[in-house]
Amino acid sequence: MKLEFRLATLVLESIERKRISFDKAYNRTLRKKFEKKEGFLYNVYELAWNSILKSYLADYIYSEVFKGRKLNIRRQCALRVAFYLVAYNRMNPETLAMYSGGLIKKELLSFLRMVYREDVEGIVADLPFDRKLSILNSYPLTLINSLSRFMKKRELEKFVKSQNRKTMWLRVNTVKIDVDKAIRSLEKEGVYVSQDKDYPYLLKITQCRKIVGNIRLVKDFRVIPMDKASAVVVDVLSPSRGELILDATAAPGIKSSLILQLTEDKARVIAVDLSRNRLYQMHKIINKLGVKNIDILLSDARKVKIRNVDKVLIDAPCSNSGAIRRDPALRLILKSKPKLYEHVASQRSILDNIVNNIRFRIGVYATCSVIPEEGEKQMARLSDILNIVKVKSIGLEGYRGYLNYDKFSRLFPHTHDTDGFFIAKFKGR
Incomplete structure (x- = not known):
């Protein structure tokens, strides 16, 4: 867990410093050092991804507890990863501190102990609708305010929450492979899909324990990630x-x-x-x-x-x-x-x-x-x-x-x- 924690932190830091996409930040952070350890790669990817999904809540609670105090970018990113592990994976803060490589100091450890005890989502229960929706779903408040002009509250909430469901689409490159053969080949890799009724060359991933870019058919350009x-x-x-x-x-x-x-x-x-x-x-x-x-x-x-x-x-x-x-x-x-x-x-x-x-x-x-x-x-x-x-x-x-x-x-x-x-x-x- 020590290495996964540090690498997930570095993925978030790369995004904050360079303003680049998640996949680009992930690939730059790992730089192919662990390409043979598929399970490890997937764990780092998911940990960094899920930590971002709870990052607004982590930032908000920290700012409320330590008013006026700011963390440098790396420690802020480490806080977000640690917050996800403690609040949602129920990892013991003391155990996590041992894995952090010095990123979680005494002050942050006391914060994580509080997070471990509290109903963290209840902390924002009394906030205005738009701000609470933004914080709980790590969705930009500016976008919520813009969309509220065109969507009623119920639809807006449904829209924002849908952003937390990871849906990936693959396009079958029929120049190189037919759709049925692509589906069978994907299943052999443990990637299960459903064929789209509107565009039969599109497949929606329904089950996959691999990073999409590591799927063999993707590497061979026989299927292409395409929404x-x-x-x-x-x-x-x-x-x-x-x-x-x-x-x-x-x-x-x-x-x-x-x-x-x-x-x-x-x-x-x-x-x-x-x-x-x-x-x-x-x-x-x-x-x-x-x-x-x-x-x-x-x-x-x-x-x-x-x-x-x-x-x-x-x-x-x-x-x-x-x-x-x-x-x-x-x-x-x-x-x-x-x-x-x-x-x-x-x-x-x-x-x-x-x-x-x-x-x-x-x-x-x-x-x-x-x-x-x-x-x-x-x-x-x-x-x-x-x-x-x-x-x-x-x-x-x-x-x-x-x-x-x-x-x-x-x-x-x-x-x-x-x-x-x-x-x-x-x-x-």
Whole structure:
């Protein structure tokens, strides 16, 4: 347990210092030192993950007990891991202190003894609804306040609590393997799935005691981790053979590759991204996925000039507030209000450039976001010059109160068991 505790602490610290995803922080922390110890790897992964899910409560109770005192980042992260182990795994604080490698000093040990005795969730029972919901579910208060404009309390609570259920989707790469064979191969690895009724090439993991990235079929690129919401976006685009399609913000290429998979590599994709490193990684991924009809272009979607295409996919950079269930690091990153809105200006610039400078028949704009500033508001701004088309998908309508809200589509984890997503469709001028 000593090593698991320290590594889980370092995963959280990496997220706090570098503002990176959970999987990236985990992989950087372990750096393949323990790649043969599957059970150990899984335990560290789950401990770090679950500690983040209780991190707001740990931080709140500590701040109430030790008013005005602040911990450095590493000790704060150690506190969160220790809090989860003591409050929810009922680990003895003295035993844990011995495993902590000096991270739990006398003051923190006394705090953990109190946690061990108390009903920790009862401590926040008298707080206002929104703050209590945020703390108990480690979900950003700013997001709760934003969503409360569009959801009643009961639905909002259901939505926030759904973020704590880990649902993982896999896309079968039918270029390399058929669905039935993929299911059988996964079961041999101890990974059990259910086939999606809307998109038969999608599988929802129902039982798995492995890190998804360590599944053999994932390593071989025969199945690809891909949330169902992303498949819905490509479905709304409705790619066909022979079409020239611009993927304006393409890296790492998962949606581009699905376009080619669905058209049996008979469409042509121009995949644009402004990061040389991301495009390098995308090139490697595309090659391993087995699709070929793609041109990768280093350019900025805010400035790129391409004369004529049939369709445009704008899966814009965003807050990723819709992916909190899939990436718990976002619970820590998005606690800061400015982080929620830092991509709004670039979304506006991308839309303006593509709408005004590229000829196309159909465009799809999508964000993995639950806030209207990255969805309905962006499209409302262009309503005078765009012909908005009603999205036909499994999703719900957009947020009421915005122009054309009934033509947009929104996906939610508590309703669709997907990431939170906004999707709009429009005709070119």
